[in-house]
Amino acid sequence: MSHRADSLVILDFETTGLSPDVGDRAIEIGAVRLVNGEVTERFQELMNPGRRVSAFIEDYTGISNEMLVDADCCESVMDRFADFIGSDNLIAHNASFDKRFLDAELARINRTYCGDFSCSLLLSRRIFQDAHSHKLGELVRFSNIESSGGFHRALYDSEMTAKVWMKMLENIGERYGLFDIPFELIQKLTKTPKKGIDKVLSGYSC
DNA sequence: TGCCAGGCCCTCTTTAGGGCCTT
Numbered sequence: 001m002s003h004r005a006d007s008l009v010i011l012d013f014e015t016t017g018l019s020p021d022v023g024d025r026a027i028e029i030g031a032v033r034l035v036n037g038e039v040t041e042r043f044q045e046l047m048n049p050g051r052r053v054s055a056f057i058e059d060y061t062g063i064s065n066e067m068l069v070d071a072d073c074c075e076s077v078m079d080r081f082a083d084f085i086g087s088d089n090l091i092a093h094n095a096s097f098d099k100r101f102l103d104a105e106l107a108r109i110n111r112t113y114c115g116d117f118s119c120s121l122l123l124s125r126r127i128f129q130d131a132h133s134h135k136l137g138e139l140v141r142f143s144n145i146e147s148s149g150g151f152h153r154a155l156y157d158s159e160m161t162a163k164v165w166m167k168m169l170e171n172i173g174e175r176y177g178l179f180d181i182p183f184e185l186i187q188k189l190t191k192t193p194k195k196g197i198d199k200v201l202s203g204y205s206c
Numbered sequence: 207t208g209c210c211a212g213g214c215c216c217t218c219t220t221t222a223g224g225g226c227c228t229t
Contacts, residue, residue: 015229019211024229056207060229096213097228121227122214135227152229194215 008034008183009088009115010165012157013101014061016053020104025049026074027063029081030154032162033088037169039162043084044155047077061152075109082111089183093136093161095119118183120161120168122190126197127168136160143167176201 011031017024027049033041046063048071058064071077092098095117106112124134131142136157140147145163150156173179178201185204192200 013229017210018208018229021211024210027229057229059207092228094213094226094228097211100212101229119214125215125226133226 006036007088010091010158010162012154013098014154026101026105028154030158032158045077046071047074078105085113089115090117094121118186120165139164
């Protein structure tokens with residue numbers, strides 16, 4: 001199945017913990033669709049994981065058990081989110097984390113997706129090598145992106161990730177004269193050792 | 207706040223260990 005080359009979904013999960021392999025579930029999904037660098041759609045829904053979340057998660061995310069009581073179950077929300085994704089390629093900050101939860105939650109409802117995942121954390125380690133940290137909040141500050149500080153909610157973090165993503169593309173454009181950067185090039189960059197990105201990007205410059 | 211898991215990435219490396227990121 002082909003992907004929409006100019007359309008990306010940047011997503012972020014809030015969850016009960018760090019790994020679906022030990023029984024953790026999603027409690028919120030947030031996402032924005034970027035078309036030609038502009039946010040055209042947003043998705044945000046809480047979902048009831050079927051059990052109480054820990055005090056740590058309540059503090060960390062601001063999502064309380066009370067807020068989840070009336071939320072739809074994960075299966076219903078993820079079904080709608082699979083529709084939202086469509087055939088777009090996907091981005092997340094530390095994508096290996098979000099991909100594990102996306103795969104696990106969609107597997108429960110026998111749904112899948114066909115886009116490819118890319119990771120803003122891996123890209124930032126290569127493009128923003130001077131950043132002291134590559135945590136999302138630090139990259140927002142490093143990039144001089146205006147922020148209300150409302151991190152750790154799914155839509156907010158996906159919006160911030162999208163802004164950091166665009167800053168990185170702008171940086172590539174300014175440094176290498178590349179202003180139409182194919183997703184495949186980003187994929188290649190995130191698999192290239194830091195020392196090798198100049199060679200990869202110079203090879204694409206005209 | 208994170209000890210949980212897992213992939214990336216660096217180094218005193220590759221026959222390994224540990225920090226960084228995500229919740």
